[in-house]
Amino acid sequence: xxxxxKYRNFKNLFFxxxxxxxxxxxxxxxxxxxxxxxxEGISAINxxxxxxxxxxxxxxxxxxxxxxxxxxxxxxxxxxxAIPFGVCIGVYLSEYRKSKFAYWVLLSVDxxxxxxxxxxGIIIYLWxxxxxxxxxxxxxxxxxxxxxxxxxxKSTEETLKxxxxxxxxxxxxLGVPYYRTILKVILPSGITGILSGTILSVSRVAGETAPxxxxxxxxxxxxxNLMKPISSMPAVIFNYAISPYExxxxxxxxxAFILISVILILNIITKIAQRRWRVQF
Amino acid sequence: xxxxxxxxxxxxxxFGKNQVLKNINMEIQNNNxxxxxxxxxxxxTTFVRCVNRMHELTPDATASxxxxxxxxDVYKMNLIVLRRKIGMVFQRPNPFPTMSIYQNVVAGYxxxxxxxxxxxxxxxxxxxxxxxxxxxxxxxxxxxxxTFLSGGQQxxxxxxxxxxxxxxxxxxDEPTSALDPISTAKVEELIYELKKxxxxxxxxxxxxxxxxxxxxxxFFYLGELLEYNDTxxxxxxxxxxxxxxxxxxxxx
Numbered sequence: 001x002x003x004x005x006k007y008r009n010f011k012n013l014f015f016x017x018x019x020x021x022x023x024x025x026x027x028x029x030x031x032x033x034x035x036x037x038x039x040e041g042i043s044a045i046n047x048x049x050x051x052x053x054x055x056x057x058x059x060x061x062x063x064x065x066x067x068x069x070x071x072x073x074x075x076x077x078x079x080x081x082a083i084p085f086g087v088c089i090g091v092y093l094s095e096y097r098k099s100k101f102a103y104w105v106l107l108s109v110d111x112x113x114x115x116x117x118x119x120x121g122i123i124i125y126l127w128x129x130x131x132x133x134x135x136x137x138x139x140x141x142x143x144x145x146x147x148x149x150x151x152x153x154k155s156t157e158e159t160l161k162x163x164x165x166x167x168x169x170x171x172x173x174l175g176v177p178y179y180r181t182i183l184k185v186i187l188p189s190g191i192t193g194i195l196s197g198t199i200l201s202v203s204r205v206a207g208e209t210a211p212x213x214x215x216x217x218x219x220x221x222x223x224x225n226l227m228k229p230i231s232s233m234p235a236v237i238f239n240y241a242i243s244p245y246e247x248x249x250x251x252x253x254x255x256a257f258i259l260i261s262v263i264l265i266l267n268i269i270t271k272i273a274q275r276r277w278r279v280q281f
Numbered sequence: 282x283x284x285x286x287x288x289x290x291x292x293x294x295x296f297g298k299n300q301v302l303k304n305i306n307m308e309i310q311n312n313n314x315x316x317x318x319x320x321x322x323x324x325x326t327t328f329v330r331c332v333n334r335m336h337e338l339t340p341d342a343t344a345s346x347x348x349x350x351x352x353x354d355v356y357k358m359n360l361i362v363l364r365r366k367i368g369m370v371f372q373r374p375n376p377f378p379t380m381s382i383y384q385n386v387v388a389g390y391x392x393x394x395x396x397x398x399x400x401x402x403x404x405x406x407x408x409x410x411x412x413x414x415x416x417x418x419x420x421x422x423x424x425x426x427x428t429f430l431s432g433g434q435q436x437x438x439x440x441x442x443x444x445x446x447x448x449x450x451x452x453x454d455e456p457t458s459a460l461d462p463i464s465t466a467k468v469e470e471l472i473y474e475l476k477k478x479x480x481x482x483x484x485x486x487x488x489x490x491x492x493x494x495x496x497x498x499x500f501f502y503l504g505e506l507l508e509y510n511d512t513x514x515x516x517x518x519x520x521x522x523x524x525x526x527x528x529x530x531x532x533x
Contacts, residue, residue, distance in 0.1 A: 098340060166375040170439070173335060174389040174446060175365035184392050188379045279378045280428045 041257020044250045064255050066222045070231040075206050078144035086149050090156025113150035120146050121211035137230035140216025148201040155197020159190040192277045199270045203263040209234035233259045286311040286480050292346035294327050301327045303504045314481045316491035319501035325484045329452045333367040368443030369452040373459050374435030376427030383423040389446040409445040413437040413471055433464020453483040469494050488528055492516050500524045
């Protein structure tokens with residue numbers, strides 16, 4: 001009996017150990033990556049790095065202003081398209097859970113989520129870039145929109161599914177029309193979940209490179225025209241990193257550092273928002 | 282002045298092919314408290330939910346026959362008007378979680394886009410909360426979230442929300458089943474007070490409660506209205522054997 005209990009205690013301890021070891025093993029590389037980017041990146045960053053355009057090979061200095069602006073524009077436009085669509089589709093899916101159409105929509109959303117981003121890039125290239133006659137920031141945004149949609153849709157749908165029906169009934173029983181019930185009661189109650197899904201998808205696509213290669217293409221100059229090729233952070237990192245020049249590598253580290261910082265900040269904002277606006281049913 | 286405010290005529294309700302209400306005929310006088318009683322699954326909640334047409338929210342739910350509210354067929358009335366005139370309180374307290382206590386009370390106005398000036402709003406909040414005797418408990422924390430209140434307070438807040446719209450009928454669907462005895466007593470007192478201004482339909486599993494607070498009692502059994510009479514009469518001299526068995530606790 002006594003021995004048995006000792007054995008069971010040992011098993012408990014063993015299990016605990018395994019969980020901790022595996023977690024550490026997973027976290028360590030992540031921390032190492034962050035450390036390396038931080039170490040290499042921080043030295044590349046200064047004011048002129050942020051506000052200047054890239055310089056040709058041989059000249060020192062130069063910055064990534066065009067890529068920063070480009071990424072901001074591409075992601076902003078993608079969000080402007082993806083968020084309303086995604087939230088509406090999510091509302092539809094949670095409201096009409098049992099309909100056949102919702103079933104198929106949900107299935108296609110799941111499949112869309114699994115399509116490699118390079119394939120999305122090629123499809124947008126065939127559909128948009130070719131028909132519009134050239135690479136453009138807008139086509140890049142469309143590619144990112146397709147990548148953002150699934151996670152916005154899923155997070156909206158899953159958040160709204162958790163909101164008790166009794167809230168909807170409370171609102172309807174006060175004579176509130178259905179559309180106002182959705183807009184003023186259901187969506188605000190789910191705002192934290194929808195928001196965190198949305199920010200997560202923004203930070204995910206901000207680092208996407210592949211879908212931009214065939215769409216936004218890249219541009220060594222400053223561009224704010226949606227219909228023209230535009231530079232982006234991941235594209236700049238890619239181009240600099242595969243170049244043979246030492247100081248371009250440095251620029252790539254700097255750009256990577258900034259990209260990761262932005263993503264980190266977005267995630268922290270999400271956490272704060274979740275804490276502040278937490279809804280208790 | 283007793284006049285009929287609600288009248289069901291040959292009313293049937295279904296979930297898919299399953300008939301849950303069978304040929305209900307019932308008249309309710311204004312300023313009465315009517316207890317709707319019966320074993321689980323007898324259709325009492327469905328009946329109450331048909332009165333403000335919440336029944337049809339459930340997929341596959343259908344109904345036939347007539348329910349008249351003040352002489353108007355509810356199935357021909359504008360849904361929004363109907364529901365503003367017939368308030369409802371649910372089994373579980375359901376204050377809006379994103380709103381403060383104050384905002385919850387005037388939610389019927391704000392959600393409907395009815396603009397009120399601040400003085401009027403304050404007035405409505407105070408009078409509704411006073412009516413549900415919650416005012417003294419929450420007057421210093423009106424801007425806290427409604428969900429911070431205890432269950433009993435939340436339920437009274439929900440009643441305040443319903444009566445702030447000045448409905449003519451109040452539907453209470455087992456309003457005390459999730460509450461402790463003290464909160465239950467408060468809600469019952471409240472029902473007694475509210476009776477002066479509203480007609481109340483209350484679904485309850487609790488026979489003592491029905492006996493305590495209602496003027497009339499309707500006994501539902503397997504979707505039929507078996508007996509509907511003065512509460513005193515039902516409890517002292519039930520006409521139907523099933524009613525007698527139920528109130529004496531032999532089944533249900």
